[in-house]
Amino acid sequence: MPTLLLVRHGRSTANTAGILAGWTPGVDLDDTGREQAAALAGRLAAIPVAQVVSSPLERCQQTVEPLLAVRPELGAAVEDERLGECHYGDWTGRPLSELAKEPLWRTVQDHAAAAAFPGGESLRELSHRTVDAVREWNAKVAAEHGEDAVWVACSHGDVIKAVVADALGLHLDHFQRISVEPCSVTAIRYTPQRPFVLRMGDTGDLSSLAPKPGAGGHGDRGGDATPAGDAVVGGTA
Template identity: 50%
Template sequence: MATVLLVRHGRTTANATGLLAGRTAGVALDSVGKQQAATTAERIGAVPLAAVVSSPLERCRQTARAITAFQQGEPQQFVERGIIEADYGDWQNRKISDLAKEPLWRVVQANPSAVVFPGGESMQTMQSRAVAAIRRLDAQVEAEHGPNAVWVAVSHGDIIKSVLADALGMHLDLFQRITVGPASVSVVRYGEHRPEVVATNTESGDLSWLAKAPAPTGDAAIGGGAGNPAPDDSAAPA
């Protein structure tokens, strides 16, 4: 099974000022976000990528370009509308502090599966189309590049949280328990028997083991297994 790195875009001007940008055009990374994207690109740089897929929105495309620039090879690059930001409808471009006073805010927090954003999409629809896109792309990457393939999907906080909730077997109503920070990397494998969530919301640490790991078997490691290969495992005694 292939391995997908779910990367949230770096911090934006809207994030920094407390606005819900949604699908607003032209929302770009701020200086902090550009540095976050560069750090994430460097972390992933040791891993040869089969593909870098991005949400159509500029902040994700900027982050994806930073990741691709650190690659020594030439991964496939394309945009996937299925992982675009949620359609927040009338909530778009409003301050988070104001939205927190709306009655719907409490539903978003406690019962997101019941939420339909006024003038926008439901959170169930958001999750369904995002999960379908990630699973379809993952199968495509594995078919083209084999079970050792690693690829990146650059998307948005709620989108990645909903994909992780699905992979963890969590009801959407529990997805607010998951945190996905700017430019964080989460790692998922879709196996024959179940998805395997390898990591969530990582903002630092070595990822080079992904380039050395054997193809996953799809079976769970009873007892926890031996863990990921260390950077110097090739020199370790048998």
């Protein structure tokens, strides 16, 4: 099955200001975020990306622009609102230091499955829409580009943590244990048996994720004879 590269957007002006941006329009990458986005294109240089899908929000669109500029064959990123940021409702635009004093903050931290943002959505709803989106796109990419295809989805921190929690079989209450830095890459390969989390929050070299001819996988198998949906007993080469 294809390999999904989940990219968190680069550092934004809201990140540096300590503001919960949510779906606020006009939140752009800051200078560091633009540098991170430019570096991402180089980090993915060895990987034959078949498709780029993105949250419609500006900071995600700006993150994939340098990659698309050097891969004109990809065209524009396909926007999918299901990969957009959590709808934080009344929390949107407020300082994180202020939100940390709200009673709901502790629920978000310790019992995420019970957390629903006033005037917005619950974290359960976030998880359902985002996991459905990546699994549907994965099947579409497989049908159009083959089982060894690699595709990119650019999204947001809480979205990526929810998708990773699902891939790891973690209860949503534990998704705050997962950390994804700005412009980090998390790689997941879905198989009929289980997902394999190949990278989590990686900010370095990604070249080993390129498909290896004849190896039957994307770098996690080492060319062994283990069936494609099985984990390698004893670890990989």
